[in-house]
Amino acid sequence: MAAQTKTPLLQVDSISKQFGGLMALSDVSFDVMPGRIMGLIGPNGAGKTTLFNCIAGVYTPTKGRLLFDAPDGQRLTNGFKPEKMTALGIARTFQNIRLFSELTVLDNVRIGRHCRTSAGVIGAIFRNKSQREEEQRIVDDAMRWLSFVGLESKAFYQSSALSYGDQRRLEIARALATGPRLILLDEPAAGMNPQETASLVKLIHAIMGQGITVVLIEHDMKLVMGICEHLVVLDHGMKIAEGGPREIRENPQVIEAYLGRGAAHA
Amino acid sequence: ASVKIAVAAPFTGAAAPYGDNVKAGVQIKVDEINAAGGINGNKLEVVWMDEQCDPKEAATVAPKIAQDKSILAVVGHVCSSAHLAALPNYVRAGVAAISPTATNVAISEKNQDRAGKVWSFRNVYRDDFQGVFMARYAKNMLGLNSVAVFYENNDYGIGLKDAFSAEAKKIGLNVVGEEAYVKGAQDFAPQLTKFRAANPEGIFISGYYGEGALIASQAKQLGMDVVKLGGEGLDNVDYIKLARDAAEKTYVAVPFIEDVASPEAKQFIEKFKATYKRDADYMSVNAYDATGIVAEAIAKGGADREKVREAMAGFNASNPYMGIGGKTVFDEKGDCEKPAFVKMVIDGKFAAAPKQMN
Amino acid sequence: MTISKTIKRALFLAVLTIPFLPFASDYVLHVLTLIMVYMVLAMGLNIVTGFIGMLDLGFVGFYGIGAYTCGLLTMTYGLSLWMLLPLAALNGMVWGVLRAAPTLRLSGDYFAIVTFGFSQLVVLFLTNEIWLTRGPLGLPGIEPAILDLSWLSKMLNPEWDWYWEFIGETPYFYMGLAMVVGIFLMIRRIEDSRVGRAWFAIREDPLAAASAGIDVQIYKVIAFGVSASIGALAGSFLARWTMFLSPDMFQFWESFLVLCMVVLGGLGNMTGSLIGSAVLIALGEILREVLPRLGMPAETRFIVYGMIMVLIMRFKPSGFMPRIADAALQNPIIIELRRTLKAKGIV
Amino acid sequence: MLKVDGIRTFYGNIEALKGVSIEVERGEIVTLIGANGAGKSTTLMSICGVTPPRTGSVVFEGTDVTRMPTDRIVALGITQVPEGRLIFPGLTVRENLLMGAYLRKDKAGIAQDLDHVDSLFPILKERRTQHGGTLSGGEQQMLAIGRALMARPKLLLLDEPSLGLAPIVVENIFEVIKKINAEGVTVMLVEQNAQMALSIAHRAYVLETGKVTLSGDAKQLMNDPKVKSAYLGLD
Amino acid sequence: MLEQQLINGLTLGVIYALIAVGYSMVYGVIELINFAHGEIYMFGAFFCATFITVLGVPFFPAIAMAMLCCGCLGVLLDIIAYRPLRKAPRLAALITAIGMSIFLQNLAMIIWGSRPRPFPQEALPTFFRETAFSFSGVHLSWLQVFIFALTIVLMISLNLVITKTKTGTAMRALAQNQKAAALMGINVNRVISFTFLIGSSLGAVAGILVSVFYNTMYPTMGYNAGVKAFSAAVLGGIGSVPGAMIGGIVLGVAEALGAGYISSLYRDGIAYAVLIAVILFKPTGFLGKSVRQKA
Ligand SMILES: Nc1ncnc2c1ncn2[C@@H]1O[C@H](COP(=O)(O)OP(=O)(O)OP(=O)(O)O)[C@@H](O)[C@H]1O
Ligand SMILES: Nc1ncnc2c1ncn2[C@@H]1O[C@H](COP(=O)(O)OP(=O)(O)OP(=O)(O)O)[C@@H](O)[C@H]1O
C-alpha cells in the first residue's frame, strides 16, 4: 500500500481523557493516513466525540500525545486551542449542529474563511484596495464551497431556517472553508433519509477529491462500511479493534459490543 | 394676565423628599400671593421642573426654562451639583435663579456673566459658615472636647465637614475620626463601631436627616450615648420620627427658630402644619422666602428678566428682604449671610437650644 | 437599496438644517445633542452587548473615564479638545483592554456583575479621590470647546482671525452630529468585515467560532477596546459641552439607560441603537411637556416612562430593528453577488 | 384514539403543515415518514400543543385538544420523545427520569418503572448521578426515551428515536417499541430509518412538504415504488 | 471591636441574604434578573405598615397579609409583564424588569409620598428592642436574633423545597428547557407563578424586617437593596438558595470589616472588590454550577 510509505497526517498516541472519576478515553492510539477516509465507530458513550474534541483542541488530553503533520513539519498539538488547530489545518463538525444560527448561510461560510485571511480593524475602517480585494476573495471562496455542498441557492437564507440536512451540509461547508487538511465529521448522516445519505456519500467523496483527509464518526453502518477504508472501534474509552471494513464487520468483539446480530449483515 | 416662574427641583428619584419640601414652601407662598391679588394684579404661575438632582437632567431643564421667555426667574436648584450644571444656561440666557438650598462654595465663582453680573443667588448660607459655627458652638457652648465626624459623601457633606473640622482644629476641639457614608445608606454600624473605640463626646453629622436619624439610633444601639450635632440638613421632624428616643441630645444649626420668629413666620408654621400635617423644615422655609424674593423682584422689575435680576441683586444691607427666615442680604456674589440659631431635640420635639451663640 | 439611500441622504440633510429652523431653540438643540451623546454611547455598548453578546452593565465607567480625562486635562493643562478627543478615547481603550483581562473567562451574568462592579469602582474613585477629581464637588467651569485656526488664517491673511469659542448649543449640535455619523459609519464598516463577522460568530456560538479559527479571546479584547474608546469619546464630548462634571453623572443607572436603548433598538443593530436612544431621551422630554398639559403632576413622569418601556418591549420584544449583521447586506460585493445569482436564476 | 383533522400550522408566515389528517387507532404503531423539512416533527408538536395549529382539529379519545395547553394534553396521556432530545442538562439522569413521571402520584409504580428503564438502558443506571448535559449523544437519546416511558403514556409520540444510536441499540429500541406496544401503549413513530419503522408499524403515512401524500398499510407501503426509491434507498 | 464588626457584618449580611433569596429563586427558574424585586421588597414594608396603621392589624398578621399581597403583586407582575415575553430574547425581559421597577418605585412615591417614614413601632412586640445576648461588649437584640433565626429557617425550608420536592425539581427543569418541561406535563406558567409568589413574599418579609430594624422606609429603598442583593446572589452562585445566604453574609462582613478597618469611603468598593475577586477565582460564585454544554 502506498500509504505505508507516507508519514501519518495525525498520530494519536496513547491518549487518555478523564472527567472526574470517568475515564472517557484510555490509551487510545492510531494513525490517520493522508488522503484516506477513516471511520471511528463504537457504542454510545464510547468516547468518540471526546476523542474528536481532544484532537480539535476543545479538550486537553489527560495523558498521551497528539502529533499533527502540519505544513511546517511535525507538531505536538496537545493543549492547542481550537482556533490554533483550525489554523494548522484540522476542521470539524459537531454532533449537535452548531451553526451561527441568526446569520445568513453565506456569512456562516465567510466566517469559516477567517483563519485564512488577515484584515483587522484599521483595514475594515479604511477599506483600502487590498482589503476590498480580500473581501471579494472571501465571498468568492465562500460561494465556491457553498456550491460544492449544493447550498448556493440558499446563500441568503438565515441559517436556522434551513432543514436539518441542509444545516449539516452548511456545517461541512463552513469547515471546508477553513482550508483544512483533515476534516472531522461527527455523525454527518444522523437524521438523514437514505436518499439524503446517498448524496452525503457523494459529498464526502468529493471532499476526498480535494485532497482532504476525512475522519468520520457514524452509526449508519451502510454508510461507514461503504466509504471507509479504515476503521477504528472504541468501546468504553478503549480501542477494541482497528482494520478494514470487512475485518471489523466480522470481529466478534465489535459485533458483541456494537453491531449486534442484525446489523452485522447490513 | 399672569407672570411665570420656574421651580427646578427633584420631584422624582432618590432626592424627591427634598423636592417635596421645597414644593410645599413654594406652594404656600404662591397661594398667598395669588390670594392677595397676585403681583401687580398678575397671577403668579409656577412651572414645576423635575430634575432628580441629576446634573444631566438639570442641564436639560435649564435651557428649557431659559428659552421660555415668559418665565421671569427660577427658584432652584436644590442640589449644588444640579445647580452648577444648570448655571451656565441661566448666565447665558440671562435669567436669574435663586437656590433655597444649594450650599456649595463653587457656585459663588461660576454665577457671573462676562460683565460681572450675578445671575444666581441663594438665601441659604454656605457650608463654610455653618461648619465653623457648629464647631464653635460645640466647643464653647456645649463644652465638648472630642467629636467624631460622620459625613455624607457629597458636595454638601464634604463642604460642611471640611469647614467644621478645620475650625475644630483651630479652636482645640479634638476630632477623633472622620467617616463617610453614601446617600441612601441604612447601615452605619461599622463606622460607628470604629468611633466607639475612640470614645468621643459627640458626633457631628454632616448630612441630611434621613441618614442622620439612622446614625443617631444606631449609635444608641451600640451604646453610644453622645451628643449629636448637625447643620440645617438635620432640621426636619422626620429626624425625630425616625430616630425616636435616640434623637435626644441633638443640636442643629438653623437659619431660624420659632422662638425668635416673626408673626409671619409663626403664621407660616401654622399654615404648613395644617396643610401638610407635619412641621416645616428649613428647606420649606427657604423655598417660601426664595419665592417671596422672586415675587418682590418681579413686582419691582416687571416682566423683564434683566430688571428682575437687578431687583434681586438690590436686596442689600440697606434694603434687606424680610422673610420668615429672617433678613436676606445678598453680597456681590449672590451669597447671603444669615444669623444662625441652634435647635435641639427635647422630649421628642425640636426646641430652641437654651444657649445661643449670638 | 438605492431608494433607501436617497432617503437617508435626505434625512441627513434635513438634520443638518435643524438649527436654522424656527422651532430650534437652545432647549431643542440641547435635547438633540443629548440624544446624540446617547447614540454614541449606545453604539459603543452595542459592540459588546449586541455584537459579541456579553451583557455589559458597567459601560458607563468608560464614559466617566473619558469625561474626567477630558475635564481634568482641560482644567489643569488647558489642552485643546481636538487633542483630548483621541487622548480620552485612547485612555478609554486602555481601560477597556485592562478590564478585559480578568473578565474574558466569565460568561453570562457573572460577566455582567463584574462589569457592574468595575463601573461602581470607577464612580467610587471619582468620588473619593478628591485630590484629583474634586470628588462630589464636581468639576465646574470646564472650558467650552474652542476651535482655534488663527495660525492658519494668519498665514493666509493677517486680517483674519479664525478663532471660535463654542458657546450655545448649535456648534455642539454639529459636533455631536459629526461624531454620530463618523462613529456610525466606522462601526458599520467594522461590522461588515472580517472582524465584525468574528464578533457575530462569538455571539452566536463561541465554541463553533473557535472551531472556525477565530481567536475568541483576542476578538473579545478588540471589542472591549473599541467599545470602551467610543464610550470615552462620548464622555470627553460631554465634558466640554456641559462644562460641568460630577461623579453622580456616571452612576450605574446610566449604564442601564444605555442598555435599554440598545435593547429597545435591537441588539446587534447600529441603526437600532440610534432609534433606541432617540426614543428614550425624547420620551422623557415629551412626557415633561405633555403630562402637565394633561393635568398630571411632575411626579408622574416616570410612572408613565416605565410603563411605556414595558409596553415597547411587549410589542417589540426584539427591539425596533431586530436584524443583526445587516451592514453586510449593503456591501457592494454582496449586492453584486446577489445580482449575479439572480441573473443566473440561482436565488 | 387520535384523530388529526386537516391541521395547518405556521411558523410566523411559513406554513409548515398544509392540512394534515391522520388517524391512530388504539394499540397501533403508526409511522410517519418523509424527507427533511416535510413537517413530521411539526405534526407531533402540533398534536402536543407546542405549536398549536391555526386551523383544523386534534381529537384525543373524544376530547378536543386542539387549543389545550401542552401540560393538559400530556395529562391526558400523550407523551413525546422530542426531536433533539430536549433533556434537562442541569438535572441528573435520575432527576430527568423522575421529571418524566411528574404527573404521576403512585410511588410504587414509579419505582417499578425506574427499574424497568434501568434494565432497558443499563448505561443510564451507571450514569445515574451525572448531569444530563454531559452524557454522550446516544446516552441522551436513551435518556429521552426512558423519560417518556416514565410517564406511562397511553399514546407515545417518538420523533426519530434511533437518531445517533449505535446499531445494536437501535435494534434494542425497536424491540422496546414493539414491547411497549404489546403492553398496550399506542405509538406514533417518526423515523428517517424508514425501513425499520415500516417493518414494525401497522400503518404509515408519507408526508411531503406539509401534506400527506400517501397512507396505508405499512407492509404495502414498503413495496410502493415511490416509497422505495425516496425513503428506503432502494432503486 | 472585631467581635462587634463581625456582628455588624453578619446582621447586614443576613439582611442581604434575605433579599437575595427572592432574586435567586426567580433567576433560578427563568434566568431573569428581576430588577423589580427591590420594589416588591419596598412594597412589602409599606403594605405591612399600612395594614398596621390604617387597618389596625397586629404586627404578625400584618406580616402575613403583606406577604400575601406582595406574593400576588409578584404573580401579577409575572402575568402582565414577563409572561408575554417568555419566548422573546432574554434581555427583553430584563428591560421590562427595569421598566417595571421604575414604574413601581414612582407609583409608591405617589401613593405614600417620597419622604422616609418610620415603621409603626407601637405595633412591634416590646421585647424586640431588648438585649437578648451580650458578650464582651457586644449586644444582640431580640430583633436581631429573630431576623437571624427567621432567615435560617427560611433558607433551609426553601432549599428543601427546591432540591427535594417535585415542584422544586420542576422549577429547575423549567429553568433549563421550558418546551421540554411542558412536554413532561409541567404547567410552566403555574410553576413560574408559584416561584414569583414565594420569591415575592420572601421579598416582603425582607422589606418588613429591614424597615423594622432600621425604623425607616422610603420608596427608593429597593434600589440599593436590590443592587446589593443581586451582588450577593451572584457571589453565592445565582440560582442557589444556600449560595445566596453565603453570598449575602460574605458581602455584609466584607463591607463591615472594610468600613471598619480599611476605609468607609470605599465601603461599597471593598464589597465589589471582594465580589469581583471571588468571581474571578470561582467564575460561577460559591455554589453556582456551570452546566457546560457538550461540544
Ligand atoms: N464534559 C463531560 N463531563 C463528564 N462526562 C463526560 C463529559 N463529556 C463526555 N462525558 C462522558 O464521556 C463518555 C464519552 O462521551 P462521548 O460523547 O465521547 O461519547 P460518544 O462516543 O461520542 O457517544 P455517542 O455515539 O453517543 O455520541 C460518555 O459516557 C459521557 O457521559
Ligand atoms: N422554529 C421554526 N421556525 C421556522 N420554520 C421552522 C421551524 N421549525 C421548522 N420549520 C420549518 O417547518 C418545516 C417543517 O419542519 P419539521 O421540523 O416539522 O420537518 P421534519 O419533517 O421533522 O424534518 P426533519 O426530518 O429534518 O426533522 C420546515 O420547512 C422547516 O424549515
Ligand SMILES: [Mg+2]
Ligand atoms: Mg458522540
Ligand SMILES: [Mg+2]
Ligand atoms: Mg423532524
